[in-house]
Amino acid sequence: MKVLFASTPATGHLNPMLAIANILIADGHEIAFLTGTVFRARVEASGARFFGLPKGADFDLRDILSVVPELKTIAPGPEWLRLACERIFVDAIPAQNQGLYESLEHFQADIIVGDDMFFGVLPMLLGSREARPPIVLCGTSFLHWARDDGAPNFLGLPPATTEEQRRQYAVIGDEYDANVDLPVLRSLNRVLKPFGVRPVTRPLFHSVIELADAYMQLSVPSFEFPRRFPSTVHFVGTPPIIRDQVPLPPWADELDGSRKVVLVTQGTVANHNFGLLIVPTLKALANEPDVLMVVTAGGRPVDAIPGPIPSNARIASYLPFEWLLPRVDVLVTNGGYGSVNQAMSFGIPLVTAGMTEDKADVNARVAWSGVGINLATNEPTSEALREAVRTVLDRPAYRMRASRMADEFTSIGTRSAVLRIIKRIAADDDDETRQAGAIETGRRSAHRQVS
Known part of the structure; x- marks a missing residue:
């Protein structure tokens, strides 16, 4: 089977897509990747064929502020989200769609596997089913589907537990619709109009979940707010970590179990200012004798982390997570x-x-x-971080809940689930093609008899 992957040019999207591609490569399938040119070396190192996105979609979201500089001066919230959605996702649709068709000219894929924010597939999903390969999308973020309590996504609101909360969420939801979802939807349908497809009626992030032939959510049901999902949705756990991408650090033997290991990361997107999380965490835990802090700079140079580095901290630009995670007691992360x-x-x-x-x-x-404590802020204080880390380390309930979650991941069997879904969707498409061919052959035979 030939599989074309389409990935948003961001590390948090590419990494799970490469991991899924590795599952298919190990199963004997031929893989090609359409993504940003900055990731060409990583794609080709995986053994997949590389196709670069055309101009208009070929940017590097590892530095989101270089793509949309205006976001630098806008606080997190509805206006930030609206601008990011329009500039990063909606505006890229024509170029992404062009890249898909150009890739298919050179690589006749049996199926397309994309991430949940590669909206260049929308013109295909909204058009004729017979004119495209089957499309499976992967949820690399929380499941962007409407909530039963009326709360909008992206604002971090927990499920409502009272009628008063529901009324509050209804007001917040109306305001969010007016300021984010409806303006983005208008922009989306303006971009889609030249394609001659029907307009989208659901919010941008909801639309692909319902339209995809299958939607593989890269998590487990217990980590998602309970509600009814479309039949397209399948929880498949998290893809295996790609091994041997980074060598062991020179201080690897220090993770010997003598101290609690606290891993600290700001990821690969929101790491332009290490003063938000890494610096206050270093300060918070500097005097904890039973703690060894391990800090990853998400690809940035380690000397980009300002200030003195405590003696109980070890820092690297990247770290081999397949080696590190089994040795970690708490993860401190921006999420x-x-x-x-x-x-x-x-x-x-x-x-x-x-x-x-x-x-x-x-x-x-x-x-x-x-599974943990949410400080619900972009700029936590060192005092709040220390208290939260000590609470999670010292109270067994958090590790017990995380352990039960780990059992749920294990029970899913990500490799087998991914292969089963992709093969089934591809096989269903083959059946439909054969049936369509048989119908057409019958029509032609009947026409000859009449003639």
């Missing part, structure tokens, strides 16, 4: 979806602090599910 799910799959409890992109909603799920 990257992939990192949070990887931590839970190893039974690691969390302390989270982040409000940008999708992080408010991811971190709300951390607190709601009981």
